[in-house]
Amino acid sequence: MEMGRDLALLAPELTLAAAAMLMIVAEMFRAARLVLAIGLAGLAAATILTLPMLSVDATVFGGTYRIDLISGWAKLILLPGTALSLLLVRAEIAGRRREGSVQSLVVLVTLGALMLSGAGDMMVVVIGVVLTGLGSFALVAWPRDDAATEAAMKYLVFGAVTGSVMIYGLTFWFGGSGSTLFSKLGQLQGQTLVIITGLIAIIVGLGYKGALVPFHFWAPDAYQGAPVSIAAYLSVITKAAAFFAFAQVLRDLPRDGGWPLALAVIAAATMTYGYLAALVQTYLVRLIAYSSVAQSGYFLMGVVALGASGFAVPGILVFAAAYVAMNLGAFAVVLLAGRNLGDLEGFGRTHPWLGAAMVVFLLSLTGIPPLFGFVGKFYLLSAAVEAGYLWLAIIGILNSVLALGVYLRLVVPMYRTSSTEHPSEVGAVLAQGTVVVTVLATLLIGLAAGILPGP
Amino acid sequence: MPLLTIATFLPILAGLALMALPDRSTRTAHAVSIAATGAVFLITLAIWARGIVAGDFAQVEEIAWIPAIGAAYRLGVDGLSLPLVLLTSLLFFLSALYSARIGERAASYVVLMLMLETASLGTFMALDGLLFYVFFEVSLVGMYFMIAGWGYEERQRAALMFFLYTLLGSLPLLLAIIGLYLGSGTFDMRVWVEGTALGGLPAMLALIAMLVTFAVKIPAFPVHTWLPAAHVQAPTAGSVILAGVMLKFGTYGLVRFAYQMTPEAFAQAGQVILAFGVVSALYGAFAALAQSDLKKMIAYTSVNHMGYVVMGVAIAALATEPRIRTIALDGATLQMVSHGLVTGALFFLVGMLQDRAHTRGIGDFGGLLGRVPWLGWAFILSAFASLGLPGLAHFPAEFQIFLATLNGMPWGLIAILAIVITAALYLRAIAGVFLGEMNDKWADMPDLDRREKLVILPLLVLTVLIGVAPGWLIDMIHTTMMGLGN
Numbered sequence: 021m022e023m024g025r026d027l028a029l030l031a032p033e034l035t036l037a038a039a040a041m042l043m044i045v046a047e048m049f050r051a052a053r054l055v056l057a058i059g060l061a062g063l064a065a066a067t068i069l070t071l072p073m074l075s076v077d078a079t080v081f082g083g084t085y086r087i088d089l090i091s092g093w094a095k096l097i098l099l100p101g102t103a104l105s106l107l108l109v110r111a112e113i114a115g116r117r118r119e120g121s122v123q124s125l126v127v128l129v130t131l132g133a134l135m136l137s138g139a140g141d142m143m144v145v146v147i148g149v150v151l152t153g154l155g156s157f158a159l160v161a162w163p164r165d166d167a168a169t170e171a172a173m174k175y176l177v178f179g180a181v182t183g184s185v186m187i188y189g190l191t192f193w194f195g196g197s198g199s200t201l202f203s204k205l206g207q208l209q210g211q212t213l214v215i216i217t218g219l220i221a222i223i224v225g226l227g228y229k230g231a232l233v234p235f236h237f238w239a240p241d242a243y244q245g246a247p248v249s250i251a252a253y254l255s256v257i258t259k260a261a262a263f264f265a266f267a268q269v270l271r272d273l274p275r276d277g278g279w280p281l282a283l284a285v286i287a288a289a290t291m292t293y294g295y296l297a298a299l300v301q302t303y304l305v306r307l308i309a310y311s312s313v314a315q316s317g318y319f320l321m322g323v324v325a326l327g328a329s330g331f332a333v334p335g336i337l338v339f340a341a342a343y344v345a346m347n348l349g350a351f352a353v354v355l356l357a358g359r360n361l362g363d364l365e366g367f368g369r370t371h372p373w374l375g376a377a378m379v380v381f382l383l384s385l386t387g388i389p390p391l392f393g394f395v396g397k398f399y400l401l402s403a404a405v406e407a408g409y410l411w412l413a414i415i416g417i418l419n420s421v422l423a424l425g426v427y428l429r430l431v432v433p434m435y436r437t438s439s440t441e442h443p444s445e446v447g448a449v450l451a452q453g454t455v456v457v458t459v460l461a462t463l464l465i466g467l468a469a470g471i472l473p474g475p
Numbered sequence: 476m477p478l479l480t481i482a483t484f485l486p487i488l489a490g491l492a493l494m495a496l497p498d499r500s501t502r503t504a505h506a507v508s509i510a511a512t513g514a515v516f517l518i519t520l521a522i523w524a525r526g527i528v529a530g531d532f533a534q535v536e537e538i539a540w541i542p543a544i545g546a547a548y549r550l551g552v553d554g555l556s557l558p559l560v561l562l563t564s565l566l567f568f569l570s571a572l573y574s575a576r577i578g579e580r581a582a583s584y585v586v587l588m589l590m591l592e593t594a595s596l597g598t599f600m601a602l603d604g605l606l607f608y609v610f611f612e613v614s615l616v617g618m619y620f621m622i623a624g625w626g627y628e629e630r631q632r633a634a635l636m637f638f639l640y641t642l643l644g645s646l647p648l649l650l651a652i653i654g655l656y657l658g659s660g661t662f663d664m665r666v667w668v669e670g671t672a673l674g675g676l677p678a679m680l681a682l683i684a685m686l687v688t689f690a691v692k693i694p695a696f697p698v699h700t701w702l703p704a705a706h707v708q709a710p711t712a713g714s715v716i717l718a719g720v721m722l723k724f725g726t727y728g729l730v731r732f733a734y735q736m737t738p739e740a741f742a743q744a745g746q747v748i749l750a751f752g753v754v755s756a757l758y759g760a761f762a763a764l765a766q767s768d769l770k771k772m773i774a775y776t777s778v779n780h781m782g783y784v785v786m787g788v789a790i791a792a793l794a795t796e797p798r799i800r801t802i803a804l805d806g807a808t809l810q811m812v813s814h815g816l817v818t819g820a821l822f823f824l825v826g827m828l829q830d831r832a833h834t835r836g837i838g839d840f841g842g843l844l845g846r847v848p849w850l851g852w853a854f855i856l857s858a859f860a861s862l863g864l865p866g867l868a869h870f871p872a873e874f875q876i877f878l879a880t881l882n883g884m885p886w887g888l889i890a891i892l893a894i895v896i897t898a899a900l901y902l903r904a905i906a907g908v909f910l911g912e913m914n915d916k917w918a919d920m921p922d923l924d925r926r927e928k929l930v931i932l933p934l935l936v937l938t939v940l941i942g943v944a945p946g947w948l949i950d951m952i953h954t955t956m957m958g959l960g961n
Contacts, residue, residue, distance in 0.1 A: 334543075383616060388613075388615075388616055389612045389613065390609045394612075402656070402657070405653045405654065405657065410650070413650055414650065417650065418646075421646065424642055425639060428638065432631060432635075435623070470541045470542055470543070473543075474541060475543060
């Protein structure tokens with residue numbers, strides 16, 4: 021009886037898991053197209069199954085996994101984002117070695133991301149971190165050249181260390197509250213040292229996943245070593261999942277022990293460092309990698325305000341949706357234009373529509389209204405102000421100016437006259453399709469912000 | 476009929492339609508541009524004919540947008556915004572006429588111009604804080620691409636500086652808007668202008684944030700440094716829109732946001748704001764005197780004229796007598812319109828001169844009046860208007876501002892010195908360019924053609940009309956300012 025209800029609530033996750041298994045089976049027959057078709061069908065089915073459950077607020081398996089606003093919207097954001105990533109993967113590596121394995125791994129990592137987004141229990145967070153981590157290492161290593169191998173090794177070692185620290189630290193919460201459930205964290209009220217120890221563990225573990233300073237070192241290397249489509253995928257899906265997990269963990273934690281302040285400092289450092297580092301990059305993928313690090317800082321503004329502002333959770337969700345659309349779109353344009361800053365030279369003149377789309381993505385990443393990214397940033401800034409972190413909001417807006425400086429470094433060369441050839445690659449149609457979908461989302465969803473979760 | 480909405484979005488829709496057209500030739504692009512801006516001008520005239528009401532916003536149009544946070548699509552006009560709306564639609568129409576000779580990527584140029592018009596009209600008519608901010612920022616993006624794409628030699632640098640500077644300037648407003656929202660629970664500006672959303676320290680912080688934003692936009696000393704660079708590099712129509720319309724975002728915001736939404740804090744800071752106004756007026760005049768480039772000179776006189784507006788608003792906050800407050804606000808608002816017309820005309824004329832001579836240095840010309848009498852006399856008339864000659868547009872505005880200053884804060888009258896300086900610099904420019912020895916280099920310079928006359932004449936007529944009989948305009952402004960002064 022109880023089990024039946026639980027399974028019904030888990031329909032999207034189960035559908036995706038089944039699709040991932042079928043993809044692996046299909047890959048055994050080296051039927052790459054079939055793998056992709058199963059993956060897309062599974063993602064679509066899971067998305068549709070999520071829709072009627074958006075207003076549900078329940079837990080399954082004894083409270084360890086949550087079906088609530090955060091996990092519902094997480095599915096609506098992560099599943100379509102994954103589908104677009106699959107298209108980009110296909111566009112980039114169609115017909116190459118083990119294409120189907122890459123596709124299957126992507127879907128499995130997304131399954132891990134869903135677990136993180138719905139985590140109601142410490143062990144579920146650990147499983148989510150491991151599941152997303154293992155798949156990601158393999159994805160980064162896929163090109164099998166020196167750069168990719170080195171990046172994957174770094175990623176793996178970093179992941180192993182931070183994961184161990186997280187598991188060790190979480191034992192303090194378990195010891196303090198007598199339970200691995202996050203809903204019991206309220207019992208830690210007053211045990212400041214325990215709160216802080218467990219929190220450091222969470223910050224290390226999830227901060228690594230979300231590429232927060234100072235746990236971001238793996239990100240630029242991994243994005244650079246991996247195929248562009250995989251970099252795009254990792255930069256949006258696993259990162260957004262990390263912040264959904266933050267939201268699940270910290271919304272039950274008493275706001276003492278100064279953790280909001282500690283996170284605020286990390287947020288300020290992350291956004292500032294990310295943009296400053298991005299300013300001096302000459303390699304396009306690295307530049308976007310550092311800009312993604314900076315965006316993590318904005319996500320964290322919402323985390324800082326958890327429990328103190330009604331804007332915090334909607335802010336994280338809306339910004340995640342915007343971020344998935346605009347960052348995937350920007351990476352899709354990079355896939356079409358080339359990995360170096362010089363490849364953008366004159367790109368806006370030879371490809372007016374793709375150039376205009378790139379401008380939209382970059383302005384949205386800056387936070388210019390009425391684009392989608394602005395709505396997200398607006399909610400996050402409101403959350404910070406309402407939670408009493410005006411200084412963090414001020415640092416946030418100052419960084420928006422820095423962001424503009426970073427992104428104009430891409431816009432300006434795009435409209436210079438140049439003779440650089442931009443050969444159209446195989447599979448360009450799929451990448452262009454991704455650009456169309458993401459640019460429409462970036463342009464229009466911000467205007468229709470009423471349909472999104474609000475305070 | 477939702478005329479305000481139609482006027483606001485007709486330009487951008489025309490721009491989108493142009494992008495979808497198979498034929499995007501220079502001719503079609505400019506035809507679309509002139510037709511759209513012309514239609515918008517007529518629609519704003521119809522809005523004017525419908526009239527405004529005392530003590531409230533008129534012709535309000537409202538649709539739910541983000542109900543969860545109380546943000547809605549709200550437009551409306553009053554005696555502060557309607558004159559600026561009319562000014563905007565006129566200047567965009569004239570700019571479209573003037574720009575009809577631009578052949579370089581004409582379709583993109585026209586789309587940007589139309590996007591800017593939508594943003595500008597929306598900024599003045601928005602009655603929702605979030606919506607206002609959206610329009611306000613979109614205008615920055617449009618102007619950035621305008622300067623970067625169609626400006627002169629140093630355009631990339633100037634455009635970058637403009638964008639970074641004004642974005643840095645406008646973001647504090649976002650914090651102020653968040654503060655006003657958290658204080659009132661809505662984004663409805665009609666609630667905010669009651670002035671009770673915030674009080675005490677939060678109100679002062681919000682005021683400081685707003686002053687930073689609007690001071691950059693106005694621009695007031697010492698955050699004006701982006702203006703000369705942007706103006707010098709911008710294409711002519713870009714300069715006209717920048718000076719004629721976009722600087723008014725700053726002064727409009729100063730009244731609508733700073734003065735109306737945080738009145739007590741504004742009164743407390745009144746002396747400081749007045750000082751910034753006086754310094755800007757004087758600094759702008761002296762800096763203009765030092766220029767040898769005509770366009771830069773006019774750009775600096777904008778700092779001077781906008782300084783008077785800031786003074787007017789500060790006096791309105793400081794004065795105790797309602798009559799004086801109303802006079803100060805009347806004058807400040809009229810000054811915004813006059814500046815748009817006169818400076819718009821001057822930038823057009825300098826643009827026309829540059830089209831012919833490809834230089835703007837005062838020393839490069841001489842004795843042009845005999846050669847190009849239309850251009851010459853139009854410039855002389857506009858220059859006289861700009862220096863505040865009675866009978867021309869700036870006089871009634873500046874007269875009211877100084878009258879209020881005399882009654883409210885007499886020390887502010889030192890700004891009158893700026894009028895003398897302005898007179899000197901304009902006379903010097905007129906003498907250098909149009910009088911004296913004729914420079915043979917320009918012996919076959921053609922005078923204004925029909926299209927150029929069409930662009931410049933409406934501005935000159937209005938300059939004289941407002942100077943001689945400002946009643947029709949002041950009455951409209953006064954209807955609203957009577958309420959604000961009390």
